[in-house]
Amino acid sequence: MGKLIIKEKEVVVPGDDLAEGMDYLPGNGTYRDGEKIVASKLGLASVDGRAVKIIALSGQYSPKRGDTVIGKVIDVTINGWRFEINCAYSSMLSMKDATSQFIQRGADLTQYYNIGEWVTATITNVTSQKLIDLTMKGPGLRKLVGGRIIKVSPSKVPRIIGKMGSMVTMIKTQTNCRITVGQNGLIWLQGEPKDEILAAETIKKIESESHISGLTEKIEAFLKQKTK
Amino acid sequence: MSYKKRFDKRELDQTRPMEAKAGVIDRADGSAYFKIGNTEAYVAVYGPRNLHPRFLQDPEKGVLRVNYNMMPFSGSGERVRPGLSRRSREISMVTKNALLLTLDLKEFPNSVVDVFVELPQTDAGTRCAGICAASMALADAGIPMKEMVSAVSVGRVDDKIVVDLGYAEEAYEDGPVADVPIAVLSRSQKFSLLQMDGEISKDDLKKGLEMGRKACKEIHELQRKALKDKYSTGDKK
Numbered sequence: 001m002g003k004l005i006i007k008e009k010e011v012v013v014p015g016d017d018l019a020e021g022m023d024y025l026p027g028n029g030t031y032r033d034g035e036k037i038v039a040s041k042l043g044l045a046s047v048d049g050r051a052v053k054i055i056a057l058s059g060q061y062s063p064k065r066g067d068t069v070i071g072k073v074i075d076v077t078i079n080g081w082r083f084e085i086n087c088a089y090s091s092m093l094s095m096k097d098a099t100s101q102f103i104q105r106g107a108d109l110t111q112y113y114n115i116g117e118w119v120t121a122t123i124t125n126v127t128s129q130k131l132i133d134l135t136m137k138g139p140g141l142r143k144l145v146g147g148r149i150i151k152v153s154p155s156k157v158p159r160i161i162g163k164m165g166s167m168v169t170m171i172k173t174q175t176n177c178r179i180t181v182g183q184n185g186l187i188w189l190q191g192e193p194k195d196e197i198l199a200a201e202t203i204k205k206i207e208s209e210s211h212i213s214g215l216t217e218k219i220e221a222f223l224k225q226k227t228k
Numbered sequence: 229m230s231y232k233k234r235f236d237k238r239e240l241d242q243t244r245p246m247e248a249k250a251g252v253i254d255r256a257d258g259s260a261y262f263k264i265g266n267t268e269a270y271v272a273v274y275g276p277r278n279l280h281p282r283f284l285q286d287p288e289k290g291v292l293r294v295n296y297n298m299m300p301f302s303g304s305g306e307r308v309r310p311g312l313s314r315r316s317r318e319i320s321m322v323t324k325n326a327l328l329l330t331l332d333l334k335e336f337p338n339s340v341v342d343v344f345v346e347l348p349q350t351d352a353g354t355r356c357a358g359i360c361a362a363s364m365a366l367a368d369a370g371i372p373m374k375e376m377v378s379a380v381s382v383g384r385v386d387d388k389i390v391v392d393l394g395y396a397e398e399a400y401e402d403g404p405v406a407d408v409p410i411a412v413l414s415r416s417q418k419f420s421l422l423q424m425d426g427e428i429s430k431d432d433l434k435k436g437l438e439m440g441r442k443a444c445k446e447i448h449e450l451q452r453k454a455l456k457d458k459y460s461t462g463d464k465k
């Protein structure tokens with residue numbers, strides 16, 4: 001019978017032993033060394049059934065299929081657009097995935113999305129060589145006009161969204177801002193300038209205090225006091 | 229027989245006082261600080277990010293780039309000429325090789341991880357301090373690695389085998405001196421750096437390496453603690 005060496009939600013460092021025995025399986029951020037399962041990343045250890053995995057606490061965004069991200073057009077090619085999505089690799093949006101409108105053959109693609117413009121899009125595929133395909137066909141995927149973009153650590157994104165989007169909904173209603181959170185750590189805000197500033201400040205606060213339990217209540221109090 | 233007691237009254241197998249901290253540079257993806265005696269190293273890690281020029285890209289795995297730099301005022305008097313030197317390029321290379329053994333960059337094809345090692349104050353053992361800090365900074369940056377790397381110098385001063393030589397010991401004049409910087413992987417206990425300056429007998433070297441391993445264990449505990457502290461008490465700042 002295998003045994004667990006660490007406690008659930010304990011911070012582990014690369015090279016730390018997590019579990020012993022063949023009935024545990026190495027999950028994300030871990031590897032097997034003989035009988036043992038060893039951490040290969042810094043993060044929180046977590047046991048999910050038989051699998052032991054690591055929830056990363058730091059690091060850059062790694063693109064995954066199905067993620068909704070915010071990106072900036074960096075190039076317009078013959079059949080689509082190239083986007084920068086806050087990671088080491090750029091991504092492609094092809095013409096047929098871009099819009100439900102009919103695009104005339106040989107049309108100037110910059111009239112749809114021009115260089116420097118921001119959009120929300122979903123990742124449809126990531127290859128082993130990290131070629132990333134995007135689509136903009138889906139609910140809520142659109143060009144982002146106006147507003148401002150702020151950057152947060154991608155590992156803090158789940159905290160900013162909250163359980164079932166509770167946190168971000170609260171910020172939206174309290175600050176009267178339109179907010180879109182990308183999985184890649186980019187957040188778009190739009191509203192009155194002073195509201196935007198408040199929303200950005202709140203998000204930065206969540207990012208720096210993400211480890212505190214009962215954060216939602218704390219942020220609620222913070223917002224109430226600021227909007228008074 | 230004249231070198232009986234160490235200049236700073238340490239035991240033969242004792243390192244200088246150490247200090248480690250993770251997450252010291254906000255805008256970097258990962259960073260760390262390591263101090264041993266009067267030698268201080270700051271390391272910032274950026275990436276994985278796009279690599280240019282493109283001919284340097286490797287489609288099979290990410291590339292690691294290390295830049296070792298002693299600050300102009302860091303030495304013990306003489307100004308260190310800024311910029312690359314033969315020495316700094318060599319140390320950049322050995323640091324890279326010492327770290328590359330544990331890093332897993334297969335997930336980041338065609339990209340680069342940049343490691344900047346900066347030394348504001350030096351008193352021997354800079355490459356070791358740099359490796360210790362770099363290993364922590366890479367972990368802090370969330371880059372997958374099999375194990376941590378700890379490094380220390382061992383060697384011989386006159387007829388004594390010692391750990392972690394200070395500059396005064398390296399420059400000891402009344403007898404032969406050997407300075408052997410080593411880096412040890414935390415789990416497998418393999419050596420990923422082994423250089424030597426001076427002369428030492430085979431038996432003495434073996435004895436020194438074992439003492440070095442013991443010191444590295446201590447350093448590894450310190451590195452672990454620094455990384456855990458950063459995340460247990462919350463985030464940077």
